[in-house]
Amino acid sequence: MELLNDEFYMQLALKLAGGASGQTGVNPVVGCVVVQSGRIVGMGAHLKRGEGHAEVLALNMAGEEARGATAYVTLEPCSHFGVTPPCCERLIAEGVSRVVVGAVDPNPLVAGRGIQRLRETGIQVDVGVLEAEATALNEVFNKFIITGKPFVTLKTALSLDGRIATRTGHSRWITGAESREAVHTLRHRHNAIMVGVDTVLADDPELTTRLSVPGLHPARIIVDSKLRVPETARVLNDAAPKLVLTTEQADATKIDRLRGLGAEVLLCGSGARVDLAAAMTLIGERSISSILLEGGGVLNGAMLEAGLVDKLMLFYAPIIVGGVGAPSAFAFTGPEEMSSALRLNRVSMQAFGEDWCMTGYPPGK
Ligand code: AOF
């Protein structure tokens, strides 16, 4: 039985927040529950950048009953004028007597000022209830608001021997229906999806979100040093925003033709290959805070080697493909000794049908 305590209400607020994952753009997901004399009188979640913050929606619902109530908020109430006025002033004006906070807001414009302001006016503020969950929920926002660079989740389906295709290049399907449904959920939850041009050439993928209910379609990012992407590619010919990453050496007429199709072409460095680190800065400047990296192996390896991957989600199917030279999920030079292999941290496993998804974080992330 779940006990009615601070954690119970914070859990509820986290659930409200988590439901909106992927739809708040560069903003965090935030949930708020207002409790008066043992009854929930208001609930709210931030649903879209530019629209109401969680506290405001919950307080609107609570009305007069907010006076003397406790507000549970997954993220520190904001203290600044952004698109909307500061939430801490609204909490003060409504006469809330206690605020329970999950995690401090890392936004340099807030960063403890909201908590300080509430305390100044005599409101009791307790910080850190379910803090680990509250922090994990906003891993994308927490990185983006500090660095201005997108959070990159590398996702791949692979065989037990680490292959993403057979020796002939055949790749459909490695994992089962449950895993593929999970991948579409991941697409919904990321602002953009990134692939190498070889994947476009090999599969002509749609890279849309296809769930049993409608989902949000991510922007498409194609890494293409030599601009080999065909103008007829499906990813270039639908409504979603598209970015093509190339170099200053790229052919100017092809750039113009791609721009004519509505793609934004970003020149990332003057080298022979796309400068991926520079690309992340340019992508962040376009308000893309999260990227789902769907490989292939060469791009996966390059992103990982460059330290640009924040999280990995590896969907292992219970199959062995073999085949000398069959494409592997991570094609990079790699270390000489096993002790130097890249070891993931904070590893967890989740079953999807007969597949297992291993989630982990590279060193330093
Ligand atoms: C809260 N409650 O529900 C959210 C907060 O541009 P704005 O006005 O939407 O402000 C965005 C910033 O406010 C964002 O970077 C983060 O610091 C905070 N988000 N704060 O009190 C909310 N979404």
Ligand code: ZN
């Ligand atoms: Zn706010």
